[in-house]
Amino acid sequence: MIVRTTAGEVRGEPIATGVRFRGIPYAAAPEGELRFAAPVPPPAWDGVRDAREPGPTAPQRHRTIPGLDLSPLVGSPRPGPEYLTADVWTPDPGAENLPVLVFVHGGAFIGGTGSAPVYDGTAFARAGAVLVTLQYRLGIDGFLPLDGGATNLGLRDQLAALHWVRENIAAFGGDPANVTLFGESAGAISVACLLGSPLSAGLFRRAIVQSGHANMVRGRAELERVTQAVADGLGVEPTAEAFRKLSTEQLLDAQDALLKPGGGPDLRDADGRDRSFGLSPFLPLVGDDVLPEHPGEAIRNGAGSDVDLIAGTCREEMLLYFGPTGLADVLTDEQAVAMLSASHPDAAGVLESYGLGDGRKAGEVFVEAMTDLVFRDGVKELVAGHQGRSFRYEFEWRAPTLGACHGMELPFVFDSLDESAGLVGDRPPAELAREVNAAWVRFAATGDPGWAEGTTAHLG
Numbered sequence: 001m002i003v004r005t006t007a008g009e010v011r012g013e014p015i016a017t018g019v020r021f022r023g024i025p026y027a028a029a030p031e032g033e034l035r036f037a038a039p040v041p042p043p044a045w046d047g048v049r050d051a052r053e054p055g056p057t058a059p060q061r062h063r064t065i066p067g068l069d070l071s072p073l074v075g076s077p078r079p080g081p082e083y084l085t086a087d088v089w090t091p092d093p094g095a096e097n098l099p100v101l102v103f104v105h106g107g108a109f110i111g112g113t114g115s116a117p118v119y120d121g122t123a124f125a126r127a128g129a130v131l132v133t134l135q136y137r138l139g140i141d142g143f144l145p146l147d148g149g150a151t152n153l154g155l156r157d158q159l160a161a162l163h164w165v166r167e168n169i170a171a172f173g174g175d176p177a178n179v180t181l182f183g184e185s186a187g188a189i190s191v192a193c194l195l196g197s198p199l200s201a202g203l204f205r206r207a208i209v210q211s212g213h214a215n216m217v218r219g220r221a222e223l224e225r226v227t228q229a230v231a232d233g234l235g236v237e238p239t240a241e242a243f244r245k246l247s248t249e250q251l252l253d254a255q256d257a258l259l260k261p262g263g264g265p266d267l268r269d270a271d272g273r274d275r276s277f278g279l280s281p282f283l284p285l286v287g288d289d290v291l292p293e294h295p296g297e298a299i300r301n302g303a304g305s306d307v308d309l310i311a312g313t314c315r316e317e318m319l320l321y322f323g324p325t326g327l328a329d330v331l332t333d334e335q336a337v338a339m340l341s342a343s344h345p346d347a348a349g350v351l352e353s354y355g356l357g358d359g360r361k362a363g364e365v366f367v368e369a370m371t372d373l374v375f376r377d378g379v380k381e382l383v384a385g386h387q388g389r390s391f392r393y394e395f396e397w398r399a400p401t402l403g404a405c406h407g408m409e410l411p412f413v414f415d416s417l418d419e420s421a422g423l424v425g426d427r428p429p430a431e432l433a434r435e436v437n438a439a440w441v442r443f444a445a446t447g448d449p450g451w452a453e454g455t456t457a458h459l460g
Contacts, residue, residue, distance in 0.1 A: 003093050005168045007044045010051040017126035018091040021172070022115065023055025026164035027084040027157065030137060036149030036240040039084060039160040054087070054115040056080025058138045059248045061256060063111050067324035069422040073407055074107055075116035079248075084157055086164065087114060088172050089121030089131045095173035099180065099444040102132045102165055102204070104158055106185025106212075106407070108280040110139045110255065123415035123433075127441040130174035134161045140230060140243075140251045143282040145223050149240030152290040155197070158190055159290075162203040180206040180444040182310075184410055186280070188212025192311075192382060193284050195304040196295025206447060207304070208440065209311040210413070211406055213378030214296035216275050218267070218283045225265040226281045230254050272345030277374045296385060305387035308447040311379045312393035312457075315404035317371040323402055328363030336366040344373070375406075391449055397432060397460025400425040409459070412436040432460055 001012045001019045012021035025042035028034055056078045064070060091098065103119060105112040114133030121131035134157075136142060142154030150156060166176045181204040183191040191207050192214040194200040224238075231238035233254050234246065243251070258264045264281050267274045276283055286294050295303075322328040333356055340347035348356075354369040356362060383390045395409040402408060402423065411420035415437040417428050436459055443449040451457040 001093060002048055003171050005171060006164075007042045008046070009048045011048050012088075012093075013052040015089075015122060015125070017122050018089060019093055020121070021051040021088040021090075022053055023085045024049075024051050024088065025082060025084060026086050026134065026161045029081040030084060030141065030153075031081045033244070035141070035244050036146055036153065038150040038153070038156050042084075054078065055085040055135070056083040057113040057115070058083050058135050059141060059252060060107075060111045060138055061252055065321065065324050067326075068320075068402075072117045072420050072423060073410065074111055075113040078113075083135050084137075084160070086132050086134045086161055087121070089125045090172045090174065091125045091128055091130075093172050096170075097175040097178070098128060098130050098173045099178050099441070100130045100132065100165065100169050100174040100176070101180045101182060101440070101444050102134070102162065104134065104136070104181070104183030104187035104190045106183065106187045107138070109143055109154065109186045109282040110259070110280060112138075112186070117419040118410050118414055118416050120414060120416045120419060123437050124441065127438065129441050129444055130169060130172055132161075132165055132169070134158070136161070139255050139282055143223075143284065144227055144230060145220065145285055146227060146238055146240040146243055149243075151285050151288040155190060155193060155284055155290050158194065159197075159199055159203070162200070166203060177205070178444070179204045180208060182208035182210065182440070183212065184210040184407065185212055189214075189216045189284065192299075193217065193291060193295045195307060195309070195386075196293075196298035197290050198292065198303070199290055204307065206308040206444060207310070208443070209309070209379065209382065210409060211313050211317060211375050211379075213311070213375070213382045214294070214299060215378045215381065216283055217286050217291065217295065218275060219269060220285060220287050222267050222269055223283075223285050225267065226258070229265045230258060233257055268343065274343035277343045277370065279374070296381065299382065299387070300385035302387045308389045308443070309383070309386050310391045310393065310443055310449055311383050312395065313371070313375045313379050314395045314406055314408050315371075316367060316398075317375045317406040318367045319403045319405035320407060322363060322367055323405060328367055329361075331361075331363040331366055333357060333362045336362045339366070340369070389447065389453060391443075391451060391453055391457070392455075393451075393457040393459050395459045397429065399423060399428070404460070409436065412459070413440055429460075435459075
């Protein structure tokens, strides 16, 4: 099956529910002078480009959580410069005006890929929707502000992908006027930021924010500390010109050094809070043309009011980080307070309000408090502040070993349980996956997921 895009023809692969295209460039490779520069359209090609195999991923190192196989969610790194690409699943390239969903993957802004096994679009195509997943710049390449370079490059890549969708998706059977942007974790933070960005106007009609919100952003002062720490470690000036002379491996080594315990600067802001709660030094920057004001405040002031919104969380988000390692079982009261103190000015008071010191296990208290602080509170604030139509959910189904942890909804959203045995166990409820996937498709098509505004849908 061959489809013509604005840059040239691509050949897809027939699948049981339609046709799949992989690794289609939406922007030129970010190398040479284009490294640390805003994305530009890809060069045109002659002939038919083979789009039947996944393209490269953004530069990253394979990361694990002890005791857990994350490869279904994060995929495996595949090096290569031409990685600003999109994958497309469509029921029929010859169709017209099908609802379109564009997915932004998570990975703490340092890892992940839109081509990971869980993000298979077969179920979306079976339901009559077009799914697009994408790669974007990560870590130093995507979110480190450098003198002489563009800021928020990962978000700019996502905007470039949305422009590509608007110009090309009709050739795949999709409706460019009916695009739903959705993402999970760092991808959800990205979606919330773009909801509050003036540069996204008209690019998507609906948004789904899964376990993320608009408060995980940094001011310039905090991110400049990251920039200086990386530059000092590399022995270069904090400029795009200097960084362009360094290899990808050098930058990944510097990033690894930054991610080690104690390897980075203090990232608490003027309020004494680290907005990432230690999960990543890289967050979107407030104060440029992408985010001229805090995206949460922009949304409260009416940004994105014409966009229908779903936002939600998993019931036990932080179990992903503290369950498989066994830390939740051995954490002491003192350790819990010390860990939260690194990112919150009143760690003891917060944890005591959740029952620390009243006989509850410290790990149980810590997971509950951090689930609220890192995820649920921000989602509630996002939904309350959004001036348009809003819906909220809580994903509650518990896997045998991981509970309702961060990312657990993804195999159900994509109805890709067969790709996710290490996460969901041996007997996950297939009917729930069909129901959740159908709700996402229904929302993309009509703006109504099937539950009432002003209530919280309990999934699972």
